[in-house]
Amino acid sequence: MLFKEHHFLDRFNDARKAGFEGVEYVSPYEFSVPDIKQRLDDNDLKQVLFNLPLGNWANGERGIGCHPGRISEYRDGVDKAIEYALALDCKQCNALAGIVPDDVSYQQAHETLIANLSYAAEKFAAAKLNLLTEAINTYDMPGFFLNTTAQALSIIDEVNKPNLYYQYDIYHMQRMEGELASTIKMNLPRIGHFQLADNPGRHEPGSGEINYHFLLNFIEKNGYKGWIGAEYNPLTTTLEGLSWMSKY
Numbered sequence: 001m002l003f004k005e006h007h008f009l010d011r012f013n014d015a016r017k018a019g020f021e022g023v024e025y026v027s028p029y030e031f032s033v034p035d036i037k038q039r040l041d042d043n044d045l046k047q048v049l050f051n052l053p054l055g056n057w058a059n060g061e062r063g064i065g066c067h068p069g070r071i072s073e074y075r076d077g078v079d080k081a082i083e084y085a086l087a088l089d090c091k092q093c094n095a096l097a098g099i100v101p102d103d104v105s106y107q108q109a110h111e112t113l114i115a116n117l118s119y120a121a122e123k124f125a126a127a128k129l130n131l132l133t134e135a136i137n138t139y140d141m142p143g144f145f146l147n148t149t150a151q152a153l154s155i156i157d158e159v160n161k162p163n164l165y166y167q168y169d170i171y172h173m174q175r176m177e178g179e180l181a182s183t184i185k186m187n188l189p190r191i192g193h194f195q196l197a198d199n200p201g202r203h204e205p206g207s208g209e210i211n212y213h214f215l216l217n218f219i220e221k222n223g224y225k226g227w228i229g230a231e232y233n234p235l236t237t238t239l240e241g242l243s244w245m246s247k248y
Contacts, residue, residue, distance in 0.1 A: 002238045012039035024049035024229045033087040047090040048227045053077035063096025065116045066109035066145045078120045092130035097145040121161035132192045134167035137175040165192025174199045197232030204241040
């Protein structure tokens with residue numbers, strides 16, 4: 001979502017010049033492992049995260065984890081994600097639940113997601129990798145299966161795999177439930193990754209209502225040692241919107 005002014009493979013250099021030490025993105029699969037690895041190595045960047053294959057993104061699909069008719073495709077995607085993760089030294093991937101198809105009931109979607117996450121977590125564990133899943137707000141993505149922290153953690157409990165964690169997106173959860181600090185503190189051991197954006201507009205920190213100066217310090221003081229991904233749409237250019245990082 002950052003550095004969209006440039007071609008995907010050129011953004012690695014942009015990220016390093018801007019001061020980032022790690023990168024994440026929606027999908028690597030349109031590019032070869034050697035091409036991505038070269039950009040990581042050239043810029044001394046850590047590959048932090050990417051998603052399992054998401055289905056047909058251009059046609060509005062946002063993951064197929066809850067799609068009963070796509071289980072075989074989902075499992076192929078698990079293998080593909082592990083292949084890329086191992087080659088790029090990426091320790092975890094995010095598994096989006098997806099938008100529930102019109103002809104699928106809530107129960108069918110639920111059962112399918114449980115089965116798919118169980119399968120994926122086992123395969124990831126065998127490769128010594130972690131798996132994440134996240135909740136997304138219903139305003140930006142109507143019909144997405146996971147919408148709240150409680151629902152996501154309930155799914156994770158039902159799957160019951162030690163390498164399955166919650167990806168906490170601050171922007172999405174501000175829109176769905178608020179109570180950011182208390183929810184984060186209560187569930188921090190179960191959070192494997194954070195993403196941030198301000199609200200309204202999903203722009204850079206400091207552009208909206210979320211007190212990021214407080215929140216980022218709060219997350220650190222409560223013992224979080226992982227990464228926080230800047231997943232937002234810059235108000236203007238990426239570089240013009242990075243002044244918020246200077247404090248850190």
